[in-house]
Amino acid sequence: MDKDRVGKFYDVVWTQYLPEYRESEKHWRLFYSPEEVQNTRVLDAGCGTGLFSVIFASHGTSQVVGIDISEGSLNTGRKLKKKFGLNHIAFQNESMLNLPFPDEHFDIVWAWGTVHHTEDPIGSIKELIRVLKRGGSILLAVYTRTRLTFVHELIRKTLIRTPRKYWRSLSRILAAVLSPVVYFFKKREKSRKGETLEELVLDWYFVPIRHYFRPQEIQNLLEKEGFTVEKFLPASGRFDSTSNFIFKARKTNP
Ligand SMILES: C[S@@+](CC[C@H](N)C(=O)[O-])C[C@H]1O[C@@H](n2cnc3c(N)ncnc32)[C@H](O)[C@@H]1O
Known part of the structure; x- marks a missing residue:
């Protein structure tokens, strides 16, 4: 199954990979402030080794759930949680294509560089939207389709x-x-x-599954699903052709 191939791939590639906390936090602050996340319930969808879960958990959130299909990455996340002494993070082995959470369960859904590695990126986004409360926000970082x-x-x-x-x-x-x-x-x-x-x-x-989108496609989907875009960043990496674009959007309509 494609999902298992992706999970195994990230077991090898991502488990030892830990970006720097301070640099990642700087980037996180482009989208969220400690004030905005106070007492919120957060889903870090495709959390990898969990650094963004740790960042959310360190800024006043009441609960953070990091889900991923790579057990190796989740284990690194669990070690990180221990190191930071953050008991309100749970790392769970789940697929974002079929989440075990009720509708409108989270205040914030963060999916950095993940939906494009699933066999159904649009289905994944819709599943993330399902578990997000009305009034809550979603962050999506998605690979850009370019001429290259x-x-x-x-x-x-x-x-x-x-x-x-x-x-x-x-x-x-x-x-x-x-x-x-x-x-x-x-x-x-x-x-x-x-x-x-x-x-x-x-x-x-070398990743088994990789999809690319144009920002307009994701914006159209978000707006159709009743979201208002609050922030858009056209690129996160060094080159447009190897980059994620990022949307932060709020669920404003049912
Ligand atoms: C490029 S990594 C990003 C990790 C993390 N978000 C970060 O920015 O450090 C992509 C992650 O998505 C996870 N992933 C891929 N398909 C998934 C699925 N169906 N459900 C949950 N996680 C998935 C992979 O296992 C991997 O850890």
Whole structure:
């Protein structure tokens, strides 16, 4: 099943990966303030190793639930929770395609770089919307479709056919090849520091499922579902063609 392939992939790739807390928090503050999250119930959908769950939990939320299908990532999150002494986070192995929560359960749903790795990104977004309270907010960071997407997809579809045991070495080689380009064209701050180029390449070119969208498609969907867009950021990474765009939107209508 595709979902299991994605979970296993992130068990290998993401479990050891921990972005820097301070840099991630800086980015989190582009969308939320400690005042806004006081006493809220938050879902971190596709939480990975859980750093954003920890950030929410450190700023006055009453409950944070981090869900993911990679048990390895969740275990790293559980260690992080212990390290920070945050008892009001729960890390659960669940798929965002079929959440075990009632309708309108959360005040905030945060899905950073995740829905595009499911076999049904639109279905995932609708499921996230289902569990969000009226008046609550959703944050979606989604891969951007650009004119270069077909090139990236060609590379990814070729590379994932190679035996898994070579993936690390191939990422190392690709990272070495790409590093002068990345250095030369450095345009903007990355959304999260603490990741090596090799890890980024592995995540970018070897992941089993990857979908891309244009911002307008997601905006149309959000508006159709009764949301008002509060914030839009066109890119989170260094290059538009390898970036997430981000929407923060509020559920204003039923
Ligand atoms: C690129 S990582 C992002 C992790 C985290 N949001 C962050 O920003 O650090 C994508 C995550 O989505 C998770 N994921 C993919 N499909 C999922 C699904 N159907 N349900 C829950 N999580 C899923 C993966 O296991 C992985 O941890």
